[in-house]
Amino acid sequence: MSKSVIMLSSLTKKFLMAFAGLFLVMFLPVHLGINLFILPLTENHVEIFKEAVHFMTTNPLIKVMEIVLFSALFLHMIFGVILWFENRQARPVGYKVSQKSKVYSPASRFMIHTGIMVLLFLVLHFVNFYFVKLGLTSAPAGLNTPADNHDFYNMALNLFSQPLYSILYVVLICGLGVHLHHAFQSAFQSLGLNHPIYTPVIKGVGLVYSIVITAGFISIPIFFMLQ
Amino acid sequence: MKFTLKIWRQENAKAQGRFETYQLDNISADCSFLEMLDILNEKLVNDNISLPVDTITFDHDCREGICGMCSLYINGRPHGPEQGTTVCQLHMRRFNDGDTITIEPWRAKAFPVIKDLMVDRNAFDKIIQAGGFVSVSTGGVPDANAIPVRKEDADLAMDAAACIGCGACVAACKNASAMLFVSAKVSQFALLPQGKIEAKERVQAMVAKMDELGFGNCTNTYACEAECPKNISVENIARMNREFFFSKLTLAKRESNGGGVG
Ligand code: FES
Numbered sequence: 001m002s003k004s005v006i007m008l009s010s011l012t013k014k015f016l017m018a019f020a021g022l023f024l025v026m027f028l029p030v031h032l033g034i035n036l037f038i039l040p041l042t043e044n045h046v047e048i049f050k051e052a053v054h055f056m057t058t059n060p061l062i063k064v065m066e067i068v069l070f071s072a073l074f075l076h077m078i079f080g081v082i083l084w085f086e087n088r089q090a091r092p093v094g095y096k097v098s099q100k101s102k103v104y105s106p107a108s109r110f111m112i113h114t115g116i117m118v119l120l121f122l123v124l125h126f127v128n129f130y131f132v133k134l135g136l137t138s139a140p141a142g143l144n145t146p147a148d149n150h151d152f153y154n155m156a157l158n159l160f161s162q163p164l165y166s167i168l169y170v171v172l173i174c175g176l177g178v179h180l181h182h183a184f185q186s187a188f189q190s191l192g193l194n195h196p197i198y199t200p201v202i203k204g205v206g207l208v209y210s211i212v213i214t215a216g217f218i219s220i221p222i223f224f225m226l227q
Numbered sequence: 228m229k230f231t232l233k234i235w236r237q238e239n240a241k242a243q244g245r246f247e248t249y250q251l252d253n254i255s256a257d258c259s260f261l262e263m264l265d266i267l268n269e270k271l272v273n274d275n276i277s278l279p280v281d282t283i284t285f286d287h288d289c290r291e292g293i294c295g296m297c298s299l300y301i302n303g304r305p306h307g308p309e310q311g312t313t314v315c316q317l318h319m320r321r322f323n324d325g326d327t328i329t330i331e332p333w334r335a336k337a338f339p340v341i342k343d344l345m346v347d348r349n350a351f352d353k354i355i356q357a358g359g360f361v362s363v364s365t366g367g368v369p370d371a372n373a374i375p376v377r378k379e380d381a382d383l384a385m386d387a388a389a390c391i392g393c394g395a396c397v398a399a400c401k402n403a404s405a406m407l408f409v410s411a412k413v414s415q416f417a418l419l420p421q422g423k424i425e426a427k428e429r430v431q432a433m434v435a436k437m438d439e440l441g442f443g444n445c446t447n448t449y450a451c452e453a454e455c456p457k458n459i460s461v462e463n464i465a466r467m468n469r470e471f472f473f474s475k476l477t478l479a480k481r482e483s484n485g486g487g488v489g
Contacts, residue, residue, distance in 0.1 A: 010444045011434055011471045083444045087402035090336050090443030096233075096246065097329045099303035108448040109401060186447040192472060194465030 010086075017079040018190035020072040021183055025209070027069055028180075032216045038156050039223055046153055053152050057133060077119065084112045107182035117175030124168070128159060157224075166221035177214030184209055228254045228319055231327040232267065234283055240339045240347075246329075256320040260307060261287050261297060263319055285344040290315040292456065295391030298398070299344055300331040305395035305454045313393065313456040333394050335403035336441045350440045351392050351408060358425070358432035359412045365421045374420050384418035387411040389457040396451035396459070402443030407451035409437050410467035411459045417470050427474035434471055 008016075034056065037049035056062050107114070131137040132149050139146045142158025159165050184206030188194070193202075230251045237244030251270070254263055268282040275281075288296035297314040301307035307317045322328065330344060338346040388411075396407035413430050416422025422429075445464060452461045 090403035097303040192469030
C-alpha cells in the first residue's frame with residue numbers, strides 16, 4: 001500500500017468508501033433477484049435461473065461490470081481497514097465506564113466485524129461458485145451432479161442440503177444485513193447528502209432495503225432446511 | 228446527599244494514571260457538579276495536614292455553560308447524564324443519593340491529559356488557526372438589509388456557531404473524531420456571505436489540520452450529536468463533506484499576482 005493512499009484526507013477516504021459501498025448496494029438486489037429462482041416460484045423456475053446464470057456469466061457488459069464490482073469491493077475493504085486502524089489509534093487510552101452502546105446505533109459500532117462476516121461469506125461463496133466457474137475449485141459434491149461448471153442450480157442444491165452450510169449462510173447473511181442497515185444512510189451522509197426532508201426517507205429506505213436483502217437471501221436456505 | 232466518587236488521578240502527561248475513590252457526604256441537591264468537586268477539594272485541603280496537598284485538577288471557567296472549558300466524562304457520558312448541558316450546568320439532583328460516580332478526563336490521542344481531569348485541547352485552537360476565521364475586517368454592524376441573508380441560513384449559521392468547542396464530540400465519539408466541531412466551525416462561515424468568500428480554502432485547511440492532529444475518522448455513529456451540550460446537528464458534518472468535495476473539484480491553484488490596488 002502506498003503512502004499516498006494513507007495520506008488521503010479523511011473525508012476523501014470516507015467518500016470513496018461510501019461511493020464503492022453504494023455501488024455494491026446496487027449489485028445485491030440483482031443477485032438476489034436471480035437467486036430467488038432457486039426456489040420453486042414458478043413452474044419453470046429452474047430454466048429461468050439457468051438462463052439468468054447464463055446471461056450473467058457470458059454477457060460482455062456484465063464482464064466489464066464484474067471488474068468494476070471487484071474494484072469497488074477491494075476499495076471498500078482496503079479503506080474500511082485503514083479507517084478502522086486509524087480510528088483505533090485516535091484513542092490510545094479507553095474509558096473505564098462507557099454507556100455508549102445503549103444510546104447510539106449499535107450497527108455502526110460493529111461495521112468492521114460485520115464487514116469481516118461478509119468477507120468470510122464471500123470467500124465461501126467464491127470457493128463454492130465463482131472459482132468453480134473459473135475451474136479453480138471443484139463443484140460442491142452432493143446428490144445432484146452438476147452438469148458443468150456453470151450449473152449453479154445443482155451446486156446450490158448440494159450446498160443447501162447440508163444443514164451446517166445453511167446455518168452458516170443464514171448467520172453470515174444476517175451480518176450483511178446489520179452492515180447494510182448502518183451503511184445505507186451512512187453512505188449518503190459521507191457523500192454530504194443530509195437534508196431535513198430526504199434523510200428520514202433515506203433512513204427508511206435503508207431499513208427496508210437491508211431487511212428485504214437479508215430476508216430474501218436467507219429465505220433460500222431456510223426453505224431447504226424446512227423441506 | 229452522599230456520593231462515592233471514583234476519580235481519575237494522573238500527575239502529568241507522562242505519568243501512569245489511576246482511579247482514586249473518595250467519599251462525600253452532606254452535599255446539597257442544588258449543588259452543581261463542579262461545586263461538588265470544589266467541596267471535595269476543600270475537604271482534601273482541610274483533611275491533609277501535611278503539605279503539599281494534591282487537589283483534583285479539572286477545567287472550568289464561566290460556569291454558566293458558554294465558555295466550553297468544563298470537560299468531564301461522567302459515568303460514561305461527556306458532561307454527564309443531562310442532555311444538552313455542560314458539566315457546570317449539571318446539578319447533583321440529577322443523581323441518586325448514595326450513587327457511585329465515575330469521573331474521567333476526555334480520552335483522545337489529540338487531547339493529552341495535563342493533570343487528573345484536565346486535558347490539553349490546544350488541538351482545537353490549531354484547527355481554528357488553520358482557517359476558522361474571516362481574514363478581512365467585516366466592519367461594524369451593517370445596516371439591517373445591506374447584506375441579504377436567507378432567514379434559514381442565518382438560523383443554521385447561528386445554530387452552528389453555538390458550538391463552544393468543549394470537545395465533548397471527540398470524547399463521545401468511538402473514534403475520537405473531531406468532525407462535529409470542525410463541521411460546526413466550517414458551517415457557521417460557509418452559510419453566511421462574509422464567510423463564503425474564503426469557504427473553499429477554509430474547509431481544506433481545517434480538515435487537513437484535523438487529520439494531521441490525529442483525530443479519528445467519522446463513522447456516522449452520531450454519538451457526538453447526542454452528547455453535544457449545544458445540540459449541534461450532524462447535518463453540519465454533511466455540509467462540511469459537501470463543502471470539501473466541492474472545493475476539491477473547483478479550487479484552482481492559480482499564481483497570485485499580488486494584492487489589488489491600494
Ligand atoms: S465552565 Fe464554561 S461552559 Fe462549563
